[in-house]
Amino acid sequence: MQIQLIDNDPALHEELAIRLQSSGIEVCQSDVPDANSLHQWHTTADLFVVGQHAIADSLAQVSRHLWPKPVVALLPLSDTAHIMQVARDGAADAHPRSASLESIAQWLTKLCEELVSREDNKPVASHFRHDGCDLMAALQRHVERAASTDSSVLILGETGTGKELVAREIHNLGSRSARPLITVNCAAIPDTLIESELFGYEKGAFTGATSNRIGLIEAADGGTLFLDEIGELPLPAQARLLRFFQEGEIRQIGSVSNKKVDVRMICATHRDLSTLSARNAFRQDLFYRIDVLRIAIPPLRDRGHNILAMAEWFIQQHAHRLGLPVRPLSESSAEQIAAHDWPGNVRELQNVIERALVMSEGNSLTLSLSRGPAGPVQDSAPLTERHQGGSTSESSEASEELSLEDYFQRFVLEHQDSMNETELAQKLGISRKCLWERRQRFGIPRNRRRTA
Numbered sequence: 001m002q003i004q005l006i007d008n009d010p011a012l013h014e015e016l017a018i019r020l021q022s023s024g025i026e027v028c029q030s031d032v033p034d035a036n037s038l039h040q041w042h043t044t045a046d047l048f049v050v051g052q053h054a055i056a057d058s059l060a061q062v063s064r065h066l067w068p069k070p071v072v073a074l075l076p077l078s079d080t081a082h083i084m085q086v087a088r089d090g091a092a093d094a095h096p097r098s099a100s101l102e103s104i105a106q107w108l109t110k111l112c113e114e115l116v117s118r119e120d121n122k123p124v125a126s127h128f129r130h131d132g133c134d135l136m137a138a139l140q141r142h143v144e145r146a147a148s149t150d151s152s153v154l155i156l157g158e159t160g161t162g163k164e165l166v167a168r169e170i171h172n173l174g175s176r177s178a179r180p181l182i183t184v185n186c187a188a189i190p191d192t193l194i195e196s197e198l199f200g201y202e203k204g205a206f207t208g209a210t211s212n213r214i215g216l217i218e219a220a221d222g223g224t225l226f227l228d229e230i231g232e233l234p235l236p237a238q239a240r241l242l243r244f245f246q247e248g249e250i251r252q253i254g255s256v257s258n259k260k261v262d263v264r265m266i267c268a269t270h271r272d273l274s275t276l277s278a279r280n281a282f283r284q285d286l287f288y289r290i291d292v293l294r295i296a297i298p299p300l301r302d303r304g305h306n307i308l309a310m311a312e313w314f315i316q317q318h319a320h321r322l323g324l325p326v327r328p329l330s331e332s333s334a335e336q337i338a339a340h341d342w343p344g345n346v347r348e349l350q351n352v353i354e355r356a357l358v359m360s361e362g363n364s365l366t367l368s369l370s371r372g373p374a375g376p377v378q379d380s381a382p383l384t385e386r387h388q389g390g391s392t393s394e395s396s397e398a399s400e401e402l403s404l405e406d407y408f409q410r411f412v413l414e415h416q417d418s419m420n421e422t423e424l425a426q427k428l429g430i431s432r433k434c435l436w437e438r439r440q441r442f443g444i445p446r447n448r449r450r451t452a
Helices: 012-021 035-040 055-066 078-087 102-118 134-147 163-173 192-201 233-248 272-276 283-291 306-322 333-339 346-357 383-387 391-401 402-413 422-427 431-444
Strands: 002-006 027-028 047-050 070-077 095-097 153-156 182-185 225-228 264-267 293-296
Touching: 012 027, 012 102, 027 102, 047 055, 047 102, 055 070, 055 293, 095 102, 095 192, 102 306, 134 293, 153 163, 163 182, 163 264, 192 233, 225 431, 233 283, 272 283, 306 333, 306 346, 402 422, 402 431
Parallel strands: 002 027, 002 047, 047 070, 070 095, 153 264, 153 293, 182 225, 225 264
Antiparallel strands: none
């Protein structure tokens, strides 16, 4: 978080910089801009403070020039007339300059916290910093159009591109924003529980059903239901979900009556549902129901210089959250960001920035991209062939460097048709939960034809 102090008082700047540094807030100073040069005046600060010596001549012009960024004022006097005047000139808030420096610092800290909180309530703000990126500008337009309707939305994108954040933005901008947004990760719920989780159940419907429980669809009544990774939904649950789409009604497990539920549906997947439909792995009629408005999120590698803008935004956010000073990227780090392929997309970028903030020494951030996530396996040769390669030192070295990630992917792909999830986990020496997490990480879908 950065504050720009517009004042000719260097002592004030120095005192505020010292007091706010521990809160991760950087204070920069600039002289009062001349009216003729104001159009050439650019800054990247988050909050602007106009000092008492600049209020009379510059506050109104600065506020107009910087809008919609927030501008506040330090008042020479705290009487009602001065407060009303700075409000008319565009100041979002004001504080008397005669107050103690500690009081002024606390006021500015509170304003910065409110700004961060406001950004947190706009989850895709970082994604929509398109900065001339046509792909992201188009995404923003599509989200705004989708938010203006109640039609079903299908969000497509690679893992880590921010599908849930886009769903939240559609909900927050729409007419249902005051009602709940219920998020369901279809891949994280076991097949045997998915229907009871979505539709609820009545007491005595099955062993362990000791009381009535509403489902997640009913919990979203009046609001939005976001089904993430809908491509992982088992076929029986797809059939029940289709009926809900058609009738707008649900029936709890163990019940003989239907309930009307008013829910706006948003679904997301990283998989090709049309291909799954052709293989009878996803119901085609359900696909047509959810695929009304389609929003495709571009992968990070296709966003050009927008990646650097996002990196700078994440630096601000994570530095504030961690209580660390905001530092710029080193020149070499900026070049690395522009050249990297970003297989983990936005999620990977956030992790890289956070790691750099914690680990970097000096006045700039140095990135470490060498341990990026493993990409999909390109070589289709059996695992044994990798170990039986040629006898040259080069091939021997390559075999020795076979990673655990490569081994995991190959083993699962080769054996998932003949083993269920429990057997796979036992052979790999990991838990079923760990097996699922690694499937998610590497984008390996479960074989739904087999059970535990």
